[in-house]
Amino acid sequence: MRIVIAGGHGQIALRLERLLAGRGDEVAGIVRRPEQAGDLLSAGAEPVVCDLETATVADVARHLEGADAAVFAAGAGPGSGIERKETVDRGAASLFADAAEAAGVRRFVVVSSMGADKEPPAGTDEVFAAYLRAKGAADADVRARPGLDWTILRPGRLTDDPGTGLVRLAESTGRAEIPRDDVAAVLAALLDEPRTIGRTLELIGGDTPVEEAVRAVVG
Numbered sequence: 319m320r321i322v323i324a325g326g327h328g329q330i331a332l333r334l335e336r337l338l339a340g341r342g343d344e345v346a347g348i349v350r351r352p353e354q355a356g357d358l359l360s361a362g363a364e365p366v367v368c369d370l371e372t373a374t375v376a377d378v379a380r381h382l383e384g385a386d387a388a389v390f391a392a393g394a395g396p397g398s399g400i401e402r403k404e405t406v407d408r409g410a411a412s413l414f415a416d417a418a419e420a421a422g423v424r425r426f427v428v429v430s431s432m433g434a435d436k437e438p439p440a441g442t443d444e445v446f447a448a449y450l451r452a453k454g455a456a457d458a459d460v461r462a463r464p465g466l467d468w469t470i471l472r473p474g475r476l477t478d479d480p481g482t483g484l485v486r487l488a489e490s491t492g493r494a495e496i497p498r499d500d501v502a503a504v505l506a507a508l509l510d511e512p513r514t515i516g517r518t519l520e521l522i523g524g525d526t527p528v529e530e531a532v533r534a535v536v537g
Contacts, residue, residue, distance in 0.1 A: 320387075321343055321344070321386065321387045321388070321389060322345075322346045322347075322381060323346070323347045323388075323389045323391055324348045324388070324392045325390070325391040325393060326347020326365065326366070326391075327347065327351075327358065328391050329478075329498050330429060330476075330501050330502055331347060331389075331391040332358070334389065335347055337502055341506075345363040345364065346364040347366065348366045348367075348381060349368075350367070350368075350370070352367050370413055376420070377417075378413060378417035379416075379418075382418055386423070386425060387423065387509050388418045388423050388427070389428075389429070390456075391505075393406060393407055394406040394449075406452075407453055408456045411428065412459050424466060426466040426469075427468070427470075427505060428457065428468065430453050430471065430472045430518075431472055432472045432474055432493060433450050434450050434453035434472065435518075461518075467516075469508050469514045470517070471501070472520045472521065473501045473522070474496045476496060480497065481498075481502075481503060483503065483528055484524055486521070486523065487521050488519065489517075489520065491521065491522045491524075495522065496522050496523050500521075504521055504532065507529055507532040513536035514535065514536055517535070519535060
């Protein structure tokens with residue numbers, strides 16, 4: 319497959335690029351800064367410099383032409399304010415979905431967040447609340463598009479611990495941690511499983527091997 323990943327320099331995206339390239343897929347990662355290109359090349363991915371906050375749909379669609387799948391893994395990241403949660407976590411996700419439809423790329427996988435479907439509880443940090451609302455709005459936008467074969471993945475609290483290959487994947491899992499390595503492994507498996515289309519799934523560490531967990535959720 320040829321897979322294009324938005325947010326190609328993110329911590330999950332770089333891990334996913336290594337996995338996909340290692341199994342023989344052709345991978346391109348969209349990055350904002352040219353100096354990030356070397357890290358993508360080291361991961362086996364083609365770097366594509368394109369700022370999703372300023373690009374047009376046509377700009378992004380050109381980079382998606384000929385792709386078999388698109389993965390939205392971009393985010394404003396730690397230290398960003400409320401405004402960039404809106405322009406990246408929501409706006410860029412919608413732009414990327416528009417571009418996928420324009421380029422005829424149906425398979426569309428989103429890295430989202432637990433809690434994105436609910437109003438943040440009282441007392442939630444205002445920036446984090448804005449992030450959750452932005453992710454929720456982006457997910458709702460993607461779900462409403464009949465032109466996309468979407469899957470939304472909502473991991474628990476991310477860690478940099480080595481992956482175990484053992485997860486819990488379900489519509490509702492409860493809150494717990496998950497290594498970024500295992501999130502990337504699940505994303506790769508979801509891309510291979512068309513029966514996860516139209517599903518919103520939560521992911522935490524567990525005791526089920528990744529491939530088995532993906533099969534079980536659609537079994």
